[in-house]
Structure formats: structure tokens, C-alpha cells
Amino acid sequence: MSSLRRYFKQLIGYPTAILGLLLIFILIGVAAYTIVTIPYERAIDLWRGHEESWVENPRNARPKWVNYFREGQLPETLVMSTQDPEATKLEQDLDGIRLVTSTLSFDYHYDDFPSEIILFFTSSAEEQRPFVVTTWILPDGRRLETEAQALASEQRVYLSLDNRVRRALGQTPAETGLFSDQDGELLKGTYQLEIQGYLFEDSSDFDAKLVVYGKVHGWAGTDHMRRDLMVALMWGAPLALAFGLLAALGSTIATFIISAIGAWYGGWVDALIQRITEVNLILPVMPVLIMVGTLYSRSIWTMLGMVILLSIFGGGIKTYRSVFLQIKTAPYMDAARAYGASNMRLIFRYVIPRMIPVLIPSFITSIPSFVFLEASLALLGLGDPTLPTWGKLLQDAFSNGAIFKGHYYWVLEPAVLLMITGLSFAMVGFALDRIFNPRLRGL
């Protein structure tokens, strides 16, 4: 164990390794935190994108912090509901028909137009549905009335599709028109929405919620299904780490065992393993994975299994075998046999301690390659469709034309996280390599 401390001390001597370790630490921290705060089941549920979870998020919104770098402030989402304490509610009786007038008001001081405006109605009635007319009141006093509607128990009204609004605004889309003055310039100030609801039954009632969707949301922005990207970015960490670690562990151990068997027994066993390896090295990994993914299953476990299987008989076998052969023929092995060490003892007390310094650097440097492999598979559309991984984010971004539409954050965020993960493991791995392989030290 004191040798562990020795190695650690040497590792600290490399500044890149310190940085790498720090980043890995942060990644693990994020992963742990994510798993605790958003448990797995919930995350999958959220990511399925049921409209109810995300309905109050804008689509394709940029991260909140871009506003720090802009002159004009992009709007955030505003939600006003008749259930708010500030909302006013007036009730009038008109010959048995109750007229309930609610007014929702808000201040709009941003420098850009909202992305969407949606009115959500919920109502309860036994037979006769309530009737509703809304009026949009701008700060300069102009009023715009919408069409009257009958309300179902749950109804959404898209003001941009309302006929009267469209007639009034002409070519200008509602989001712009409803927020600009006579000259078409953005109008800041207090806006009001007056809702007049006609209720025909004593027990019927309604509630309205006005959502003025902004263009920024959260720390990471949102995607085309209004999902907050933070969930996927955060959950991507444990998924990437888990996949990378399991794949690296599985393939390293399997490669180790197989090359050990070959080197130990020699003869035709060794020759067979080497020939299999050579054939496998020529096989392209990606196409095989694509075949499996397309024809069989895209579940993450299947992919993980296939990846490990294909990498077992890879270049690692050749490297480990040569180290094994060196160890096997090392004079101290002979000496140990000469003083009576059994094969078991030789393996556990002599070979393995000598092998571990060789295994560890290649284990660590292989982790990012598996992380990237998973991301590449996801990008090709072969990722697990249910899991919110970084690769999945990239795939969504590309299939929705993120770059063409200017939603750069959607692509950059997962890409940067992938790079950081890869870099941090690589830095630590290379530093370890230099420690365990003194001949590289001069570099």
C-alpha cells in the first residue's frame, strides 16, 4: 500500500494530472448529485417528454446566462394565472348567467419579443360549457379582442391562431404584433389580459393561465420538445461515466485474462488466441455495432455487451501478452519456482502485482474512448432511445437542424462536456503512463 502512496505522490507532480483529477472529481460529484436529486425513474419519465412536465418551458430557448453577454435582454418566460393572488376577479350576475371577469397583468421590460403566447383554460361544468372572450390590452391602451370560445374541461388557446387577432395584425405574427406599438417597435410596459367568462351553471367554474414564453430558460436552455437540457446534461454525466467505466473495466479484465491464458500455456492455445485477435483487429467495430443495433436491439446493455466483446480481442491482447511473456521469462520467476512457489502463488504474488502498473494507465485512457463510442452510436441514431445521454442530445440537435437554426448551445453543451470528460481521463491516464513506464519520463 505504501507503493500506492508513492505513485500518488508522483502523480501529483504532473500539473495536467492534477487538473484531470480535479475535473474527474467534479464529474463524479455532478453524477452523484444528479442521481440523488433526480432519481433514475423520474429522469426517464421527464425525458420521455410528456407535455405536461415541460409545458411551461419555451421551445429551443437559449440558456439564461447568454443575457450577460448581450446588450438586449432576451425575455424569460412569464406565467400568470387566475389563481395568483394578484389576479383580479369580478363576478356579475346577468339573468342567471354568471359573468366572471378576471384580469391578468404583467410587466414586460425585455428587449425582444416572446417566442409563443398560449392561454391555458381549465373549466368544470356538468352540461353547458362556459363561454370565454379575452381582450388583450397593451400598455398604450389599445385593445384587441379574441374570438369567443366554448371551453372544454382543458383547453389551450393559441393567440397566434386566433382569427380576430390575425385579422387585426395582418402579416405580423402574434408574438410580435401583440407586443409592439403603432410603428411596429417593441412596446415595454404593463400588459393586461382581460378574460370574460360566461358561466351557465352554478357549479361551473374556470381558471386561466397565460404563459408568455421567453427565449431563454434555465442554465442550459431547452430543446425542441421544451425539455430543460440541464436534466440531460446532468444525467449524461453518470451515464457516460458508468458506460465508460463498465466497458473499460470489462474489456480490460477480459483482455487481461485471455492474454494471460495465452501467454501462460503457450503452444497452440497462444497461437489460436493470436490468430483470433488478428482477424478481429481487421473487423471494423462501428459497422458491426450498427448491424446489431439496427437488427437486434438498441438497449444500452446490449450495446455495452457488444462493445466489450469486440474490444476484448483487440490490440490490448498483444500488448499485455508481450508484458506477460516478459514477466513469465523473468529470472525472478524462475528463482521463485526454484524455491518452490506454486503456480497459484506465482500468479497472485508475482505476476499480478507486476501487471497492475501496466494495466492501470491503459484502463484509464480507454475510458474516454468508450464514452465517445457511446456518443457516436447515439449520434448515428443507435443509442438507447430512452436514456438522456450527451450523445442523444447531439443526435436530437442534429436531427432537428440545430446548427442551421442557430441553436448552437444545443450542440456545444454536450460536446464540451464530452471533451472535458475525455480530456480529464486522458490527462490522468498519460500522467500515469509516464509514472509506470519510466522510459517515457523524458517526454
Add this chain to the structure above:
Amino acid sequence: MRNGVLLSVRDLHTWFEMRRLGFFHVGYVRAVDGVSFDLRRGECLAIVGESGCGKSTLIRTILALETPSKGEVIFENRLVSGIEPRHIKWYRSQVGYVQQDPYAALPPFMTIRQILDEPLRINGIPSKREREWRIKQALTEMKLTPVEDFLHKFPHMLSGGQQQRVVLARARILNPKLLVADEPISMLDASVRVEVLQLLRRTQEELDLAAIYVTHDLSTVRHFSERIFVMYGAQVVEQATTSELLEHPSHPYTQALLDAIAEPDAENARRMRVVPAGDPPSLLRPPPGCRFFERCPHAMEGLCENEEPPDFVLSRFHRVKCWLYQDEKVLSADERAEKEIS
């Protein structure tokens, strides 16, 4: 023990199979091709030869690290060659092995204490106190003092000479009866060689060990052994007592070896040495006759190249495998059986 013989090697042949691509049989590398001798406690035997002559394979076969293809190795009247490893565990504690490269002979990831502890643990010395005591004892005998300084060090922290002394300590820690040393000083510096050689000699004398000392450097044998075997092409071509061999080298190869030794003398620069040209024979396809034929200055056409010479007896302890002495007596099978060396 028959006549007090500790180790008996009888007609030992160790051949290695050569295969191409791991599958196709090509032939046999005949690393040891007919070696026999007896060794008693307290006796020191030197085996001299160049690389590729089979001496390392010979001692590895004696150490039961290789299985002979023919012949036997018998220790204290029990067969040890070709036996399953678990049945010769008793033999392991009786033999000490000192190798050529001191650094490679020590596991680099173990401390000196652990290195010396291993043979003790494997051979069932349960008491920790006794092991500790034995380890300290071994280090002290090898003059690696103060002992505490060395116990926790790793091999790479020691000099070559110190490493070899640890190897020697490890070889004697189980109180063996036989010591096998394969070129123990050839990788050490000149000024350190003597010290290690003296320690080897002292160990052998103190514990009354039978010793086999393999070397390519003839000039050291006088200081270590009473008998010499000269090996060439996987066979023993001459064997005699040390003084006899150095005074009356009989085999042309032995003569060539002795002539080739450069001792510190400024006159050497003024004259050329007489050295046979060429290389040692292939052990894969050894020639049918005498293996030294191609390089021998006294080769006799027709005889030497076609027929392998038997062992001719020159004196009680001196035998040569060379047709030059065909007038001498040949060692018969009976005499071989009751061969005794004092």
C-alpha cells in the same frame, strides 16, 4: 546415499521442440545432449562454456525447472526429474539458485524483507519470529548491514553487488544442500566480483554445500572449484580437476579457450592471438561427428567429421571427448556406473 553421492545426473538429454506458427513441428533444439556426473556434499564443480552451449539448460534441468527428454536427475537417491511439481516440493528447499542478472532475479515490486520472506513462507515456516530471525541472519552473513537499512528497500535502490548478495542470501536462507550459481558475477563490476565470489565460496564452505558454478570466464574457476567440465555444443567435451585442466588442457576447444583469455599484460597489444574462427554449432541440426570439427585446428578428415568421439580416459579424473586420444582407454559402461570422484 550411495557412496555419499548427493546429486547424480545420468545421461541427461534436454531437447526443446521447435514449432512454426505454434502448430507445425520443425525439429528439436538439443540443448543438453548426454551429460552424466556425480556430486557429493562439499564438492564444487565448475561448468565452463560459451553462450549457447547448453550450460544454462543443464542447470535448469538439474533444478527441475525443465523436464529432460532422456536421462535422470537423482538427488539423495530420489528421482527429481520429470516429476510433478507438487511431488518435488521437498527438493526445492534443498537447492539454492543464484542467477546471472541480480536485478532481474529480484521481483522489483517487493522489499528485501519480502523477497527473503517468500522462500520461508512457501516452505512452511509458520512462526513469524523465526522468519524474521532467519532473514536478519541471512543479511548479516552477506554483510548487508545494518540490517534495518536494507529490509524496507526495493531492489532498484541497491547496487549490483548488493543485489547479488541478496540473491545469495535468498539462496541459502533455507539451509540447502546444493548451490547452483549461473554466471553469478559476470554482470557485476570488476571490483565487486571478488567480494561476491568470496561470499559464494564462504557460503559453500560454511554450509558444506555441493556447488555447481557455471561460467564462461575460465580465469575465475581456480578460485572456486576443484573440478571443471568444459561444455561445447550441448556436450561435455573435457572434464578434469581444476589444476589438471589448467596445466594439461587436452581438448582443442579447451586449449583455444585458455589461449583466448586476455590477462592484464601490456605485451598483449603487440601480438595477435591464435583463435579458431567460426561459430558454435547449431543445436537444432548438430553435425553427425565431433561438434568442434569445423573450428578445430587438429581436425582429422574422415574421422572427426563423421563419428562422434566417445569419452577417452586420460587419468583417473581426466576425460576427453576427442579422437586425438583414441589410443587411450574408452570409458566403458561399467566404469561409468562406479565412477567415483573424490
Add this chain to the structure above:
Amino acid sequence: MLRVEDLVVHYRTRAGTVQAVDGVSFSLGKGRTLAVLGESGCGKSSLGRGLLRLLPRNVKTYSGSIFIGDLDTMALGNHRYRRDVRWQRLALVPQAAMNTLNPVLKVGYQVAEPLLVHRQVNHKSEAFKKVSGLFSLLGLSSDFLNRYAFELSGGMRQRVAIAMALIADPDVVILDEPTSALDLLTQANIMNVLKQIKKDMGMTFIFITHDVGTASELADDVAVMYAGEIVELARAGDFYTNPRHPYSEKLMASVPTLREEKELQFIAGQPPSLINPPVGCRFAARCHKRLPQCAEQEPPMVNVDRGSQVKCWLYQQSDALIGGGENEERRSSFGA
């Protein structure tokens, strides 16, 4: 022919500065062989490589003068040095040279390469003719021109390495342990080859080795190195009969001899670390003839009779000092 003054080669390592070569001076006359004797860690390999300016990346100090004839090679820039001096005036046969042959090139080509690189010949065929001639001088048949390294035995490969050093007709060839990895008979063969070259080509050699016996096969002069310094410099005849420095004495006493009965001696302890060499004489701690001042003051190199030099307080006489401005003329040289 070759004159080295105060050569210093220091390396930077994690543990500190390794003072591998710490002020080495000697002269070597044309056609003579200087044997540099020393054990592992004394800096003799660094000396060999330093003479050829083959320095690793972590070199810290490289200073002194190396005169070949009248040319001070230290004054040349790296580019000119590579173009004009290295391999053409000074060549090296490195340690275990037989293992440094390129396995994928034919040996004939490898030996011809220096000629082609330095454009000493006009055409490839000229180069190969020269290689062929050199091979036969070294006892290699000309079919070896087209063989690969793995097809040759150790002795043959060593001869190829020697050919590679000789091919560009250098003035001085440095041999670093040319025979240590070889069998006894092969060793003797190679030494014969070197003797032949010395006689026929009048080649000047620097022979670096730890083997006192083998060195005597070729040496006209002997320099003994210890802990980065030369502690004794003498003609071979004098050295082998009467070594002066206590270290040299012990070294001679530790060589086992076949023909004469002698009591072998060894030197207790280890050479000092080159990272922090001790104050005073570096051999003081292990010296059997130590004087009180040895551990405090470093002895200067002094002349003793018949042109030998020793770095030892035992031989200190004030008017025999070497070095320092006013004593320049007193510097002894060997048949230069």
C-alpha cells in the same frame, strides 16, 4: 591528434545534477590507442558520447575543448559539427552495438549510409564498393552485404558495427565496450580484427571498457576513470606493471588470473554518487592509503616519472603540477 581539455558533461535529472564527466583532459597521438578503464557509473560512456557531442535532452553543462589536429570542435555550431566532424573525423562504436543495427535494413546499406548522408561519394555503387572492401578487411564475406541483422551472429554483427564506424575514414574511433556482450572466442577474434585495423590503417582508437585484461590487448596508453574524473594516465607498459593510483592498484588486484596464483582483493563500498560528489578526493572513502587531507581537498593531477599523471596526494610535489596558466608548457602529452 586528439587533445581534450577540461571536458565537462553534466545532466539534469529529477534527483539533481549528475556530474558525469567532471573536467577530463588527455592527449592522444595518431595511431595510438587510449584505453579508458572504469567501472559502471564512472562516466566513461558519457565521456565517449560527449566527445562526439551525442548529448541527451537533459544535458545541463557541456564545456571544454576538443581539439582534432588544430581544429577546436567545441567552437563549431551543431550544424557544422554534424556536417564536418561527427563520423567523419570522430566515430563511435556504441555499447552493445550489435543490438543497435536496424532490423529492417540490409547491413550493407546501413554501413554505406554514412557515406551517402555525408555525400562523400558520387554514386551508390561507389559506396557499396567501399563497404565491400571494408567487410573483407574485417573478415566478413561480401554476401553479407545483402543480409539482414538477424541473420548474423553476435560476432559478425559487432564487425558490421565496427565497419559502420570506419566507413567514413575518421581520424579517431571511439569503442565503447565493444566486446563485453560476446563469447570468449568471439571476443578474441574481434580484438584480433581491431589489432589488424590498428596496424594496417594506423587507426587511432579510444577503447572504453571495464575489462582490464581485454584493454591490454590494444592499449598503448591507459586512462583510469573514477567518479567522473581521470585519476591516472600512463603508458600501458607502465600501468600494467606498476599502477600508481590506489584505485588502479586495487583494480589490478581484483582481476582473477589463470596463470599466476594471486590473492584476489576487492574494494569495499561503492563508488560515490555522481549527483553530489564528495568534497576532496572522490576515492578517499574507500582508499587504503588515505591521508588526512584526502577527504578535504581535491588532489590536482601531477606528473610522475616517464610521462604518467596521477590525481593523488601521495604523489604531490609542488613543481610537478599540471594545469593553471603558468604551467601550460609542463603539460605532458603522449607522442602528439
